[in-house]
Amino acid sequence: MLEKIEYVYAVYQERSFSKAAKKMFISQPALSKMIRKAEQDIGVPIFDRSTIPITLTPEGKKYIEAIKAIYQIENNVLRYFKDLKELKTGTLSLGGSSYFCSFVFPDLISRFNDLYPGIQCDLTEGNVQELRKGLLDGRFDLVLETGLQEDRDIKNIYYRTERIILAVPKNYSVNAGLEKYQILRESINSQAFLGLSVPAVPLELFRDTPFVKMKPGNDMFGRSTQICLDAGFAMKVKIYVDQVMTSLNIASAGMGALFIRADIVQCLSQSDNLYFYKLGHPLAVREINWAVKKGSYLSKAARAFIELANFSINR
Secondary structure, three states, X not given: OOOOHHHHHHHHHHOOHHHHHHHHOOOHHHHHHHHHHHHHHHOOOOEEOOOOOOEEOXXXXXXXXXXXXXXXXXXXXXXXXXXXXXXXXXXXXXXEOHHHHHHOHXXXXXXXXXXXXXXXXXXXXXXXXXXXXXXXXXXXXXXXXXXXXOOOOEEEEXXXXXXXXXXXXXXXXXXXXXXXHEEOHHHHHOOHHHOOOOOOOOHHHHOOOEEEEEOOOOHHHHHHHHHHHHOOOOOEEEEEEOOHXXXXXXXXXXXXXXXXXXXXXHHOXXXXXXXXXXXXXXXXXXXXXXXXXXXXXXXXXXXXXXXXHHHHXXX
């Protein structure tokens, strides 16, 4: 079985015998013979050849699950022995959304490289679906995200908690009379606005306000939808976007109110055109987690990176 699994897995990945043959640098007849031999060994077809592209049979799905388990064991063993080098050499593959890649990872990676110059850090930006797939494929060691939920394949390691606030263009008439709810940039950056003396804005006042909204697939999409529904209204969306900084620029230009993470306020220019409001809804509080693949070996480099990040927020 073991000498054939890489060929079976290549066909599964490429969903084509011809593409898999090119990938494995063998002829298509030779590859087809190898797959037939694997199917004869287990007594059932692995692939349904009647579909285009080819798909797995129910038995084939079990076969691929077994291959993935074998590959994970192999990767865990390799990572373990690489760890014996005591962080002198190696790689650490990191993934995150645009916000984390732009504003959180750069400083962490810089300080990590100062401590462990022999470790090569790779950073990839992606959406939740892309990051999850990368974890499961083994392309990422660590992913920093809010939208990756723990399940049978993903394990979360707590990093910190963040707050979501409302940003509203200053030229909107809805702001009139809401001065006592408006929170200053300084209080957001220092987190002083979290104190009980700072009131949360009555969100129902914004039922007629146009919104800039993150697209489906982003955690903020469902979160903002529910927060508004619980306030008694459906959001009047003027434009959907898929990048955080794009949404901020659009809101600053006066096109709509926006739900944003409080941490990003410190990244705005001093001449922004937004008022900020505290939210009292439970969904305005969310965890940021390190996501790893369940069952995979967490390398010393990955553990050292997490420890450095935790030290940074606690110092």
